[in-house]
Amino acid sequence: EPEVTQTPSHQVTQMGQEVILRCVPISNHLYFYWYRQILGQKVEFLVSFYNNEISEKSEIFDDQFSVERPDGSNFTLKIRSTKLEDSAMYFCASSGQGKGEQYFGPGTRLTVT
Amino acid sequence: SQQGEEDPQALSIQEGENATMNCSYKTSINNLQWYRQNSGRGLVHLILIRSNEREKHSGRLRVTLDTSKKSSSLLITASRAADTASYFCAPYGGDNQGGKLIFGQGTELSVKP
Numbered sequence: 001e002p003e004v005t006q007t008p009s010h011q012v013t014q015m016g017q018e019v020i021l022r023c024v025p026i027s028n029h030l031y032f033y034w035y036r037q038i039l040g041q042k043v044e045f046l047v048s049f050y051n052n053e054i055s056e057k058s059e060i061f062d063d064q065f066s067v068e069r070p071d072g073s074n075f076t077l078k079i080r081s082t083k084l085e086d087s088a089m090y091f092c093a094s095s096g097q098g099k100g101e102q103y104f105g106p107g108t109r110l111t112v113t
Numbered sequence: 114s115q116q117g118e119e120d121p122q123a124l125s126i127q128e129g130e131n132a133t134m135n136c137s138y139k140t141s142i143n144n145l146q147w148y149r150q151n152s153g154r155g156l157v158h159l160i161l162i163r164s165n166e167r168e169k170h171s172g173r174l175r176v177t178l179d180t181s182k183k184s185s186s187l188l189i190t191a192s193r194a195a196d197t198a199s200y201f202c203a204p205y206g207g208d209n210q211g212g213k214l215i216f217g218q219g220t221e222l223s224v225k226p
Contacts, residue, residue, distance in 0.1 A: 004155075031212055033212075033213065033214075042216050042217065042218060042219075043150070043156065043201075043216040044216075045213045045214065045215060048212060048213050055212075056213055058213075089153070091155050091156070093156075095212055097212070098212040099143050099144060099205055099212050100144075100161065100212070101146055101158040101161050102146075102156075102158060102212070102214060103158060104148075104155035104156045104157070104158075105155055106154060106155045107153075107154065107155050
């Protein structure tokens with residue numbers, strides 16, 4: 001069964017460093033998402049991406065964040081200058097339809113020290 | 114999209130018993146989705162029910178939707194220890210093209226062997 005994959009599973013970085021989180025969505029999906037979950041808190045929407053552009057972004061998704069689909073398979077989330085409060089699990093998801101079920105990856109645990 | 118409110122916040126049952134979780138939402142929807150999250154892992158899509166459907170089954174899962182009361186319920190029959198997880202509803206309003214989902218705090222289900 002096709003699944004969403006994410007790399008790395010765990011990333012440790014120092015405050016102020018740039019990180020790129022990578023995702024490979026399900027191959028025939030058209031809608032892509034990033035969510036994050038701070039330990040013990042709700043899963044929060046960050047950004048949705050369709051047709052090579054951002055469809056919607058949350059207040060969390062400020063200028064420090066960017067997304068890219070550099071080729072036909074990868075979908076990346078870049079955090080330019082990480083802060084301690086960026087420590088969280090980051091989940092990528094994809095969907096075949098904009099209003100359909102979303103398939104989530106296993107997540108990348110980002111630890112900012 | 115809008116956030117659903119799950120109830121109860123926590124539920125503890127014995128293996129073999131049925132578990133019922135409820136979800137309430139505020140505005141009209143296109144569909145409502147249920148997801149499961151095992152601790153620290155990605156969300157898994159369980160079932161999607163459309164606004165014109167009243168009941169849907171998938172294996173041991175039964176979902177009902179009452180659009181007049183703006184509520185949904187998820188029933189897990191003959192529960193197993195492996196069903197221990199957090200369960201989230203995600204009402205989708207279809208008012209945006211991006212398809213973002215907003216998750217609440219969920220119902221934390223504990224199934225004791």
